[in-house]
Amino acid sequence: AALPAPTLQTTVPGNALALEDGGPADHEEGYVLLNLNLRGLGGNVGVFIYNDVDDVLMCNLDIRDFAIGVQVAGSNAPNPGSDGLNERITLRNSTLIHNSEQGYLGGCNDCAIEHSRFEDNGFRGPVFYHNIYFNTPNELPTHRMRAVGNTLCRSAMVNGQCQGVSLVAHGAHDDLLIEDNRVREDPGAAGMGCWGIAV
16 A cells, blocks of 8 residues: 655744755755655745755645745846856646745746646735745746646635736736636635736
8 A cells, every 4th residue: 555645844934945055056856755745834935946946846746824825036246156046946746735925936937737636825915925926036037938727725714705817927927827726716716806817
């Protein structure tokens, strides 16, 4: 019989898993995060990626109770050998539930969110919080980002009403693909600002 996925529970404030280094960006690549439950204390980030990290696969993760479930941030100025970009980062077949600010926040070249479930993220407040928030770290355009085959519901729930866009993209995105996602709210629970998808 298959054993349950391991659970990593944060016991002090902080990110559960951080793929980053301090100071100027140094290139690193080739991470696989597979079959994990991540549990937070209501703040920080479940998986934080920063400072020229490439080729990351996050698959079959269950991420709950952080401020942000997954964040793909920017980079500091690069050291020699680094281009200062995060690239080819994929979140697949995962569940992100009850993260107070964003289920997923960030952007990069060839970033992907595929066949994942987002529910009850962004309940910290209306308008500015979302299940998925694609942005442009370091104000650089992204290329070929995609959100495909995901299910999103209960976005930015405040006083029993969805009050924030479920999937939003801000900034400059080239070849952005949003396809075959299911976005829903319960009948009567869609308040002002509860748009399904906004680019």
